Structure formats: structure tokens, C-alpha cells
Amino acid sequence: MEPGAPWRDPRQGYAYGVGSALQMQLQQRADAAAGGGVLKRSLGELERWQHQQQHHVAAQQALYLRAVRQRTAAAADIAALLGGGPTQPLVLSGSSYGGGLASPSSTLSSLTTASRAAVPLMHPHPQPQPQRQVPLMTSSPQTQAFGLSRAPPPQPAASSELFILQELEKQLLDDDDDEPVAAMSGTGSAVTNSEWEETIHQLNSITAAPSPGLPAAAAPNNNNANAGMTTSPSNSSSSTASSSASCSPPTPGAASRQLLSEAAVALADGNHEAAATHLAALKRAANQHGDAEQRLIAMMVAALSSRIVPTASALAQHLAELCGAEQRAGSQLLHDISPCFRLALHAASVAIVEAVGDHRAIHLVDFDVSLQQHAALIQYLADRRVPGTSLKVTAVTDPGSPYTQSLSATLTAIGEQLKQLAERAGIEYRFKVVSCRAAELDASRLGCAPGEALTVNLAFALSHIPDESVSPANPRDELLRRVRALGPQVVALVEQELNTNTAPLAARFTDACAHYGAILESLDATLGRESAEKKARAEAALAKKAANAVGREGPDRLERCEVFGKWRARFGMAGFRPVALGPGIADQVAARVGPAPPGISVKAENGVLRLCWMGRVVTVASAWR
Numbered sequence: 001m002e003p004g005a006p007w008r009d010p011r012q013g014y015a016y017g018v019g020s021a022l023q024m025q026l027q028q029r030a031d032a033a034a035g036g037g038v039l040k041r042s043l044g045e046l047e048r049w050q051h052q053q054q055h056h057v058a059a060q061q062a063l064y065l066r067a068v069r070q071r072t073a074a075a076a077d078i079a080a081l082l083g084g085g086p087t088q089p090l091v092l093s094g095s096s097y098g099g100g101l102a103s104p105s106s107t108l109s110s111l112t113t114a115s116r117a118a119v120p121l122m123h124p125h126p127q128p129q130p131q132r133q134v135p136l137m138t139s140s141p142q143t144q145a146f147g148l149s150r151a152p153p154p155q156p157a158a159s160s161e162l163f164i165l166q167e168l169e170k171q172l173l174d175d176d177d178d179e180p181v182a183a184m185s186g187t188g189s190a191v192t193n194s195e196w197e198e199t200i201h202q203l204n205s206i207t208a209a210p211s212p213g214l215p216a217a218a219a220p221n222n223n224n225a226n227a228g229m230t231t232s233p234s235n236s237s238s239s240t241a242s243s244s245a246s247c248s249p250p251t252p253g254a255a256s257r258q259l260l261s262e263a264a265v266a267l268a269d270g271n272h273e274a275a276a277t278h279l280a281a282l283k284r285a286a287n288q289h290g291d292a293e294q295r296l297i298a299m300m301v302a303a304l305s306s307r308i309v310p311t312a313s314a315l316a317q318h319l320a321e322l323c324g325a326e327q328r329a330g331s332q333l334l335h336d337i338s339p340c341f342r343l344a345l346h347a348a349s350v351a352i353v354e355a356v357g358d359h360r361a362i363h364l365v366d367f368d369v370s371l372q373q374h375a376a377l378i379q380y381l382a383d384r385r386v387p388g389t390s391l392k393v394t395a396v397t398d399p400g401s402p403y404t405q406s407l408s409a410t411l412t413a414i415g416e417q418l419k420q421l422a423e424r425a426g427i428e429y430r431f432k433v434v435s436c437r438a439a440e441l442d443a444s445r446l447g448c449a450p451g452e453a454l455t456v457n458l459a460f461a462l463s464h465i466p467d468e469s470v471s472p473a474n475p476r477d478e479l480l481r482r483v484r485a486l487g488p489q490v491v492a493l494v495e496q497e498l499n500t501n502t503a504p505l506a507a508r509f510t511d512a513c514a515h516y517g518a519i520l521e522s523l524d525a526t527l528g529r530e531s532a533e534k535k536a537r538a539e540a541a542l543a544k545k546a547a548n549a550v551g552r553e554g555p556d557r558l559e560r561c562e563v564f565g566k567w568r569a570r571f572g573m574a575g576f577r578p579v580a581l582g583p584g585i586a587d588q589v590a591a592r593v594g595p596a597p598p599g600i601s602v603k604a605e606n607g608v609l610r611l612c613w614m615g616r617v618v619t620v621a622s623a624w625r
Contacts, residue, residue: 256285256297257513263304264509264550272308279305292520299543300513306551315556322544322558323402325409330541335460336372337534338519339526339600340611340618345370345459346589347609347621348492349377351581352455353384355490355623359453363392365446365488367461367479368407371414375421376592382425390428393418394446397435398475402558403464408433438465438479443486456483459494463561469502470555480574490579491624495567497610497617500549501560509550514616516546522613526597564608564620571624579623580607 263278279301286298306314321327335341356362362381366374374393381389395411397404415431422429436445448454467476483491498515500508519542527535549559568578583604596602603610608622 256282256293260297260300260304260513261506261510265506267304267307268505275304276308279308292517292524295520295539296513296517299516299546300509300550302543303512303547303550304509306547315552318544318547318552319402319556319558322548323406325406327541327544328403328406328410330537331545332370332372333534334538334541335370337527337531337538338523339597340519340522340613342372343589343593343596343600343602344494344609344611344619344621345373346376346593347581347585348457348459348494348623349373349380350585350588351492351579351621351623352377352457352490353380354585355455355579355625356453358384358386360386360388361390361392361449361452363394363448363452363454364457365394365396365454365483365486366457367396368457368459368464369393369395369411369414370459371417373457373459374414374418378418378422378425378427378429379592380588381427388428389426390430391422392430392447392452393432395431395433396441396446397433398437398465399435400437401464404435438475438482439473441479441482441486446486448486454486454488456486456488456491458483458491460496462493462567463495463501464558466555467501467560470560477570477574480570480576484575489625491571491576492621493567493571493624494619494621495564496561497563497620498549498561499563499566500557501562501566505550505553512546512550515618516542518613518616518618522599522618525599564622567620567622576624578607579625581609581621581623582607585609 259278259282263275263282266272266275266278282297282301285294286301287294288298289295290298306318335345352364364377378391381391393415395415397408397411411433419429419431432447434446462476462479465476465479466474468474496515499511503511520539523535523539545559548557549561552558571578581604586602586604586609589602590596599614601612601615603612603617608620610617611619611621
């Protein structure tokens, strides 16, 4: 019979804190002797047992120290990197079990507290941990900024940061019992230099761009719109101010964006006084005629300022301007001069032409007629060289929409221009306007005839139609169901990749800053000085859109864009199935309008086309039937 510990029940584990191999060995011995009751040993056997266990524990501790020493030092380096400066070394105290090591998972608990707060970590080999006190890093401004001290409670981290922190903890502290001993010897660490370099590189990429879990002032700002804005998850503006003050001095662009973020959080919390203070300071950095960053700040300061002291007259004026003829002309100009909008509209036209094939009679139902898109559609149809092609366009207006008045005022002139263009291209053209609500839409009202190839264009139309969050009638989904009942050959959809519908103010503001900033940067990069007047008109329309998306709530918020994932869900629930837009459509668009300018990319992914500026998706074109 194997010797056991005479002063302790052999069924209990031994909390040495140096690994589970010894515990498993003793547990197996205990199981073998479970039926023997209290075990008796001679004094010689007891001394031999003690000597064997002390030798085994010493060997385990030596291996553990070699494996952890360099990892702990590397963890201190990473903590210094995250904190922007050196930190105090970690101190491991002795335990109440004869000098056993502190729990490995507790030595870097502060480093991963943010990840534990959002997603509980599940270790592959959990071990019982004894209660003990382990002095951690001393409190400093750097450690406070990144949650490395015990107070204040940490903020939730971004998903990418959570993954990096979890992987870092796993590589630092995961002492798998099945790992070969040879991996612990030699250099004293099982983590290779390449793995450390990759981890450091990923951590640098996190700290290089603001994320929701870290103050934006702590990371260098490249004035790139696709880096986005950050908002503090705190419920008070004072906590965000203290966190930013504890970070290293930010660049001017980062400081301005941080103040914008704090102003949005203060407004979301109802702290208008703090928001007004931030906005007053930001006005000095705003410049409507400066670079893209300065123009973005001016745009967002105006949008947030409209929320501080809203008046009925100011709201009425804002809605009148947003739905007026000048705003519509500016928006159409934006669609024409911005590559992300123009290329997406061309892709929708190509999708319509491919869906109708060689049909001669084509009927297009459009809910927001664009002169530029229809002109391109006529040219694509003419390129088919199908004799006797006829195009009938039905423009649908909603009498209850605030946009109808300005739209109706331009439709007659647009119809005449398109008719002249179609006649020159050898296409018979008819244009009519139908006024009806979504619930009244049917084939007879639209004048659908047998033998026609029916198509529907919803480019930039659905985001101006209320959904269930605004009206119980849910006109947005009702329109989709009515369109589905028409049985069209194809439904073309183009929308901005932006969530200004149901997102709360802080998240909505973050997304809007990144999105509109990308558009401003793309206009600067793709338009010359000769287009300065056009760019100013287009940006004025963009600023009104931003003011409505960020500055208004409830039914007064008419700009209600959604990301493509939500559109896909809506179309699926309405009974549509996607029609893949492949790289061939992108090639046709490039052949028509030329290659995309530098910085603009067209990505054909999962059957849709994504138009991007510097990697950030601005618009998405898709097709359905």
C-alpha cells in the first residue's frame, strides 16, 4: 500500500499552488485507499514520506519559477507599454502553506480585469486557489488609466482588446500539466519571441486607435475617419474628464475628438452644462473651411449644440431646411461627386439591367428618383443593343412624407431630361408620378402590365421611411411587404453603412463621426480645387443630415440609416432572397466610370458590393427578388 499523510484525510487535495500533478497523484492514492479508513504508519515510513514530498515540491517549484520568471517580466513590460511608462514590479508574497507561490492567475488579475468584467474567462484546467493577499502594481496615473490598480472599477473593453488580453493571459499563465518539461527548460519560457512580437504588435494596434474601452486621448490620433470616435461608458462626464486627464498629453486632433465624445456622453446623461463647456472649447478648433478634421469638428459641434437649448422655432426651421429643395439638390450633388455614392448607384443600375436580361418592355418603380442614376441606367440599357427597348418609370411619392414636397417639385423637370436622353439613346421612354402611401401600394395603382419586366429601385429611400421604433404602423416593413407582393424581377438597394436609427445617442454619435469624417476625407482626396463650390454645397447638405441624425430624437429624426445586416434581416422577413452581385458588376462599373480613385475600394463580398474609403465601408449596394 502506498504511503499517505497520517494527519490528513487522503481524499482531500493538497493546496501547494504549484500545479495539479501532485494533487492528482495523491488523489489516485487516496482513491486506492478510500476503503481503508484511518491509515497507520510507522515513524520511518512517515519520515520517508515527508522527505519524498518535500523533494517533489522543490522540483515542482523550480520548474514553475523557470517557466514564469520571464513571463512575469514580460507582463510588466506590457503593462508599462499600456500605461505609457514604467510601473512598479510585481511582488509575490509567501503563502500560509510554507512559502508556496502566489496564484498565477492573481498576479495579472488587474491586467485582465476589464476582460473579466465583460466576458468571464474560462481556463481549460481550473485549480482551487487558496485565499491569500498578493500586493499588485502600485497605483499611478498610468495604471489608473488602464484599470491596472484596484480602484476605480474598470470599464468594459472593446471586443478586440478582450481577445488580446485573454490570449495574453493564456500565454503568460497557462501552465498546462501536459506540456513537456523540455518546453520549460533552456530559455525558461514556453512563449517564443515571434509570439511575443505578434502580441506586442497587436497591443500596439489597439492603443494606436481609440476604442470604447479606452480614453481616446490615450492613443495617438491619425486624423483618419475610419478610426472612429470613442465614447466613455461612464454615466457621468466628470469620470470621463478624470480618465482623460490621467493619460499622456494627446495630439490636438485627439483632444478635439475626445472633447466631442465627452460632450455627447454628457448630453446623453442630461448634463447640458458640462456639454456646453466642452462645445465652447471645441468651437475654437472648428473651421468650416479648414481640413477634413476641422470641418468634421465644426459639423459635429453644430449638431450637438442644437440639443442643448432646443426651441420649437429652431426645430421647425431645421426640418424645413432638411426637407427643402436646396437640401435635396445638395444631396443629389453629393451622390454625383462622391465616389462611394456614385459607384454604388451605378452598381444598382447594372444589377437592374442584368436582371431584365433581353426583355424589351421594362417597368421601373422608383421611390426616390435620381437624375444621375437614371441617366446611367438608360445608357446601360442602350448598351444591350436590344431593338425596341422601352422604359416606363413610375415615381412613387408618399403624401405623408415631409420629403414629398421638394421631391415632387423636381420630378417633372427630371422626367423631361430623362426622356430627351432616352430618345437620343434610341429607347422609348415614359414617365409618370403616383402618390400613395405604403399600405396602398399595389400593381393596379402602379399601372403594371403583363409582359413587363418589373423592377424596383430603393436607393437611399428606405432610410427616410419610419420603422417600428417611430410608428406602430411600421411603414418601412409595410412597404417591403407590398413591394414583395408585386413580384419584381429585382429590387435594388443602396444605403449608407451607418446606424442612426435605433442606436442610443453616444453610439450613434460615434458611428456618425467616423462615417461623415470618412466622406469628408474622400471628398478632399478625390476632388480638385475647381470643384470647391460643388463640394461646399454637398457638404452643407451632409451637415444637415448629421445635425438631424445626432441632434434630434423621436419622429423629428428623419435620417434613420441602418447597417446592411439589419437591411438583410428586414428583407428576409419580408420574403426576399438575395441576388448576388459579383465582381463582374464592379468591372462593368469601372469600365463605365473609370477605376476607383486612390483610397476608394470596391469589395464584392457575400453577394453585395461595399464601397469603402481607406477600408471603412461608406455605402453598400445589394439586390433582392
